[in-house]
Amino acid sequence: MLWPDFLHLTLRALIAHRLRSFLTLLGIAVGIAAVILLTSIGEGVHRFVLNEFTQFGTNVIGVHPGKVMTHGTPAGVLGTVRPITLEDSEALARLPNVVAATPFVQGNAEVEANGRVRRTMIYGVGPAMDQTFQMRVSVGRFLPPDDLHNPRTYAVLGSKMRNELFGDRNPLGERLRIGGSQYRIVGVMETKGQILGVDLDDSVFIPAARALELFNREGLMEVDVSYQPGIPSAYVAAQIKRLMIARHGREDFTLITQEDMLRTLSNVLDILTFAVGALGGISLVVGGVGIVTIMTIAVAERTNEVGLLLALGAPRRTVLSLFLGEATLLAAIGGVFGLVLGIGLAQLLHLAVPALPVHTPWTFVLAAESIAALIGLTAGVLPARRAARLDPVEALRAE
Amino acid sequence: MIELTDINRVFHLGDSEVHALRAIDLQIAPGEYLSVMGPSGSGKSTLLNILGLLDRPTTGHYSLNGRNVSDLSSDEQARVRREQIGFVFQVFHLVPRLTAAENIALPMMLAGIAPDEREARVKQALANYDLTQRAGHRPEQLSGGQRQRVAIARATIMHPVVILADEPTGNLDRASGQEAIKLLEGLNATGVTLIVVTHDPAIGERAHRRLQMDDGRLVLDKRHEAG
Ligand SMILES: Nc1ncnc2c1ncn2[C@@H]1O[C@H](COP(=O)(O)OP(=O)(O)O)[C@@H](O)[C@H]1O
Ligand SMILES: [Mg+2]
Numbered sequence: 001m002l003w004p005d006f007l008h009l010t011l012r013a014l015i016a017h018r019l020r021s022f023l024t025l026l027g028i029a030v031g032i033a034a035v036i037l038l039t040s041i042g043e044g045v046h047r048f049v050l051n052e053f054t055q056f057g058t059n060v061i062g063v064h065p066g067k068v069m070t071h072g073t074p075a076g077v078l079g080t081v082r083p084i085t086l087e088d089s090e091a092l093a094r095l096p097n098v099v100a101a102t103p104f105v106q107g108n109a110e111v112e113a114n115g116r117v118r119r120t121m122i123y124g125v126g127p128a129m130d131q132t133f134q135m136r137v138s139v140g141r142f143l144p145p146d147d148l149h150n151p152r153t154y155a156v157l158g159s160k161m162r163n164e165l166f167g168d169r170n171p172l173g174e175r176l177r178i179g180g181s182q183y184r185i186v187g188v189m190e191t192k193g194q195i196l197g198v199d200l201d202d203s204v205f206i207p208a209a210r211a212l213e214l215f216n217r218e219g220l221m222e223v224d225v226s227y228q229p230g231i232p233s234a235y236v237a238a239q240i241k242r243l244m245i246a247r248h249g250r251e252d253f254t255l256i257t258q259e260d261m262l263r264t265l266s267n268v269l270d271i272l273t274f275a276v277g278a279l280g281g282i283s284l285v286v287g288g289v290g291i292v293t294i295m296t297i298a299v300a301e302r303t304n305e306v307g308l309l310l311a312l313g314a315p316r317r318t319v320l321s322l323f324l325g326e327a328t329l330l331a332a333i334g335g336v337f338g339l340v341l342g343i344g345l346a347q348l349l350h351l352a353v354p355a356l357p358v359h360t361p362w363t364f365v366l367a368a369e370s371i372a373a374l375i376g377l378t379a380g381v382l383p384a385r386r387a388a389r390l391d392p393v394e395a396l397r398a399e
Numbered sequence: 400m401i402e403l404t405d406i407n408r409v410f411h412l413g414d415s416e417v418h419a420l421r422a423i424d425l426q427i428a429p430g431e432y433l434s435v436m437g438p439s440g441s442g443k444s445t446l447l448n449i450l451g452l453l454d455r456p457t458t459g460h461y462s463l464n465g466r467n468v469s470d471l472s473s474d475e476q477a478r479v480r481r482e483q484i485g486f487v488f489q490v491f492h493l494v495p496r497l498t499a500a501e502n503i504a505l506p507m508m509l510a511g512i513a514p515d516e517r518e519a520r521v522k523q524a525l526a527n528y529d530l531t532q533r534a535g536h537r538p539e540q541l542s543g544g545q546r547q548r549v550a551i552a553r554a555t556i557m558h559p560v561v562i563l564a565d566e567p568t569g570n571l572d573r574a575s576g577q578e579a580i581k582l583l584e585g586l587n588a589t590g591v592t593l594i595v596v597t598h599d600p601a602i603g604e605r606a607h608r609r610l611q612m613d614d615g616r617l618v619l620d621k622r623h624e625a626g
Contacts, residue, residue: 005508016496308492311453312506312553313481315474392453396492 001318010325013298014333024294025334027287028375032338032368033345034280039364040346042273044357049269053262055192056133059099060258061237063092063223063244067252081252083219086148086209088247089126092223095239097231100128103148103208104222107215111204112177113165113185120161121203122178124211127151130189132226135200140172140187143207151207155183159191160201178204179214233259281371287334288375295327295383306387307395316388323384324377331376335369342368401427401450401561401592406459408445408615419445420456421615427594429560432587434603435596437612443596444565446612450594451484451563452476464560481510485554485591487564487583491546493538493553499545500525500534503552510557524552528582544575551582561592568602580605 001009014021065084086103093101105124110117123129127145130137138159146152155176162171176183183206192200208220227236237255244253299306309319343365346358408420419442427433435443448454449461452468461469468479493502500521507517525531528548538546547567554562564583568576580595580602587593597603604623611619 001509002511002513004514009508012496304492305494308494309509310477311451311480311486311492312509313477313479313484313557314509315477317474318509393448396453396488 006321006325007329010322010329013322013326014330017298020294021330024290025330025337027290028284028331028334028372029287029337029341031280031282031284031287032335032372033342034283035277035371036280036339036342036360036364036368037345037349038276038280039273039368040342040358040360041349041356042269042276043361043364044350044359046266046269046273047359048357050262050266053258053265056135056258057226058258058262059227059229059231059233060132061225061227061233061240062256062258063088063225063240064221064254064256065219065252067254082248084223084253085219086212088244089208089220089223090148091243091247092225092240093128095225095236095243097227097236097239099226099228100131101223101225102126102129102132103220104129104224105208105211105215105217105220107211109179109214111161111165113171113174114169116165118161118164122211122214123203123205124208124214125205126208129205129224132224135192136190137187138190139170140185142187143205144186146207148207149209151209153181153183153210154186154207156187156189156205157185158189158199158201158203158205160199161204162188164202176204178206181210181214183210233257284371284375287331288379291327291330291376291379292382294330295323295380296386298326299323299383299387302387303390303395303398306390307392307398310390310392311396319390320384320388323387324380327380327384328373328376331379332369332373334376335372338372339365339368400429400462400464401425402460402462403449404460404462406449406456406461408442408449408454409457418615420449423459423617425610425617425620427592429592430587430590432584432593432607433595433610434606434608435594435610435612436598436600436603437618439598441612442615443612445615447563447565447594447596450561451486452480481506482557483560485557485559485562487547487550487554487562487567487579489566489569491538491550491570493546493549495538498535498537499530499541499549502538502549503556506553506557520556524556528552542575543571544578547571547575547579548582551579551586555586555591559591561594562586564593564595566596566598568597568599576602 063084066081089101089103092098103124103126107122108119109122110119125143126148127143130142137156142156143154144152157171165171166174171185171188174185176185225240237257240255241251245251306319343360346360349356350358403423403425406420406423407418410417410419423446435446437443445454449456456469460467463479463483468476471479494505497505503524504517504521507520525534528551530545530548530552533541533545541549562583567579567583571579583593583595584605595602595606603609607623609619609621609623610617
């Protein structure tokens, strides 16, 4: 049989029972809509989260004090952990392929300026921090490239901090008190917004050496190294490791590459998306059972017709594929309905709750439609096999 | 040329056996016109089903145009049915959701014949059987006589060499029945072998060769001159 004829005959069989076919394909449509809606939300969240992370650049490796041992033995048992120092940060910045390195200390402190007091997050960083994390200054400039060990007492405000303390007034050149020390404001950062619950705008950036003093710390919490794009992160990480071991005498630090972190995060989010998709898929099983039922009824109703087809010389595999085609077409049409419904619902949801990101990739659409067709095919196997195995004489005689 | 040799067909119903056909020997030349008569349950339909390769004999030999067809695979038998055999049934067996034209075209669709040729042949058949006005009607919109004409058009559209008709007038009034038989006889006149099962003597006697069956046996095989 020719393809167009095959399609025509199966379609005619479905149209002959419009209402019944529609109700049956609705089961698949609802399932596919659920799958598409849930995975669209999952993918939207996935992209949103990755975007949050990558806005600090992807070519960043963090060096943290202490070694996480595979068997949970803390490094302290084997020897004391040396703190990571400003000298370490300077040495890291001089490595080939490294663009910038910035020390990092954070803590809470009271900030006083313009007659107002506000308790907030203080970040002790190096003058290259803006470069390392791809952040921009909106007014003035970032911390100047002073000697790391003896920097001038300058401070840069987050945008929200500036509004809280100075309102619309120009804060440049104004004084600021943090924990008994005076600072002069040299810049204000561009607004970053909330990033996974952390508000970088409600903060003050001061030189790392000053922050170490302020919080009475011996070592840095972290040194962040950014490297030239195109260089494999593993290569740069190996360089850093060699240097740090040479400086500390052993591996008493941990490297976290942004790339590894993003990959792990991405994998976790993928699994999450898959899981919610599978949850929606449960309703597809119900739709599939509906198709099995309706196709079984169709075969029983059309026993005579099967006998006729066999008498007219249709091979058994033609009878088989006609009923299989019917089941598959039914599910495929249901799938298209479901796609329209699911994508529509996802967009509506996004309109209603703009904070909830949704995204429907083409691959999901194609995968969902293929799954729908596959469910139809599978659901059709038993009824179609029953039809193809009918004895022609008995089938023609059936009432 | 049809040749049946010592055909037996036994049905098993639980423990009991039903001998539907017993030791049938039959030779039919191309272009013959046969009627098969006999009481109900005498094996007429079973004989026709075996001739049409819808059923396999329990024992015996069937050769069609010199070819042993009883041992063919199911797909090969389907091909023989498609290309050489046309069926006409008492209850028409039209597909209810297809139009008259589509029902007639169905065997050509199954055989993979291109739409252009199909259309030409259906058009000719509709004209031949006085159905042109009914081409787009579904079976439920047709009278019994028209339905059987559609069924006959369908049986002949692939130019079979044998037409097997099982009580083709059984569901028709006298006039429509006469008309259907005339159409079948017209086909026979073009050289197609025609085998008609009937319990109506008026129709049975029109055939040039009459078979009488009883309890699975061929009890009479009489030739007449064309009436
Ligand atoms: N599938 C079957 N199973 C059991 N018995 C059958 C079957 N088909 C036909 N028979 C029996 O075979 C005999 C001949 O049937 P059939 O050929 O239909 O007779 P006719 O067409 O002459 O009325 C009958 O006794 C009938 O009951
Ligand atoms: Mg009968």
